[in-house]
Amino acid sequence: MQIDLPDDQAAELRLLLDGALGELSHEIADTDNPRFRQRLRDRRSALEAVARQLGPARDATVDA
Numbered sequence: 001m002q003i004d005l006p007d008d009q010a011a012e013l014r015l016l017l018d019g020a021l022g023e024l025s026h027e028i029a030d031t032d033n034p035r036f037r038q039r040l041r042d043r044r045s046a047l048e049a050v051a052r053q054l055g056p057a058r059d060a061t062v063d064a
Helices: 007-030 034-054
Strands: none
Touching (some): 007 034
């Protein structure tokens, strides 16, 4: 699947992904259940792959 996004939408998606990845890292660190921790790690890997495809984060406030 391929999605074409304008730069502003891609920047917003990147911000959303970065926030979710940060939250996942904290949740992984705080989780004692090994199975749940692995599912969280798998989810983090999938979101990181999407983030890599979007490229580096850009400052969305530069144009504001």
